[in-house]
Amino acid sequence: MMISGIASKRNSVARPLMAFAAALLLTVALPGTASAQRLGYAAAPQAGPFGAGDQVLSSPQQDTAPDATVTDDEDAQLSDRLRRQVVAYNINQPAGTIVIDTANTYLYYLLGGGRAIRYGVGVGREGFTWAGTQTITRKAEWPDWHPPAQMIARQPYLPRFMAGGPGNPLGARAMYLGSTEYRIHGTNDPSTIGKFVSSGCIRLTNEDVADLFSRATVGTRVVVLPKSAPSLETRKPRPERQAMNIAVSSRD
Structure with missing residues (x-):
């Protein structure tokens, strides 16, 4: 009877110890989200619409396409004059036309009725501006970049x-x-908006170019x-000239 009682007490102590050891081994073998947080590091990201790594968008060389939605508040970095806004703009061009005011670093998308959406832009630096x-x-979303040969010659x-x-x-x-x-x-680099910095291309913040992209079509x-x-913004036509024709040179 005494030997049976001692064995029973040993079993009652051993069972909880074995259960605790099994739980510890399971936690180490399967470090899920909860165990990862307990150990002080972030759990691996869950798969999203583009796969397990779609949250990491900092590298241009990633295999998966970045999210096409532009969410960064880049316009907050711009001065008031360069932020997207509807303004009065009188020019003899039809609605839907894009007009780039190189001198004042503005791009206008004409709405008609003497109004336009004005965007701040970066334009060509000295010697690289053009007209026409x-x-x-x-049109392309998140386009690849192939620097032209002339640019590579200048910047090897x-x-x-x-x-x-x-x-x-x-x-x-x-x-x-x-x-x-x-x-x-x-x-x-939103800090280049409003400056003469490019090799002739016109640049906008990602927010603004996404907005313009949604309005302009192939053929615009x-x-x-x-x-x-000179800037034509808010200029009223003279009585003797009801419309102002802008002569620009063609460039293919």
């Missing part, structure tokens, strides 16, 4: 190719102008005013 008319011949350190993504200089959207190498595109007419052209 083109049409949008292609540039990559020969860069996949589309948040680190790409073309930003979230691009609209290609005619058969030229010029584009209206986004940027990964783009008028680029020369750097010396």
Whole structure:
């Protein structure tokens, strides 16, 4: 009887110890979200619409496409004059036309009725501005970048190719102008908006280029005013001239 009682007491102590050891082994073998948090590091991200790594958007060389939705509040970095807004703008062009005021670093999307959406832009630096008319011949979301040969000749350190993504200089959207190498595109550096910085392309914040991209279509007419052209914003037509014709040179 005494031996049976001792064995029973030993079993009553051993069972909880064995259960605790089994639970500890299970926790180590399967470190899920809860155990990861207890150990002080973040659990692995769960799979999203583009797969397990779609939350990581910082590298332009990622295998999965970045989310096409532009959510960064880049416009908050702009001065008031460069923020997207509807303004009075009188120019003899039809609604739906894009007009680029190079001198004042503005892009206008004409709404008709003397009004336009005005965006702040970065334009060509000294020696790289141009004027003329083109049409949008292609549109792309998160475009790849292939620096042209002339640009590489000037800046040999540039990559020969860069996949589309948040680190790409073309930003979230691009609209290609005619058969030229010029584009209206986004940027990964909002601080360049309002400046003369590019090799002739027109750049907007990613927020603004996504907005313009949703309005402009392939075939949209783009008028680029020369750097010396005066601003036409809020200008009233003179009585003797009911419309002002803007003469621009053609450039293929």
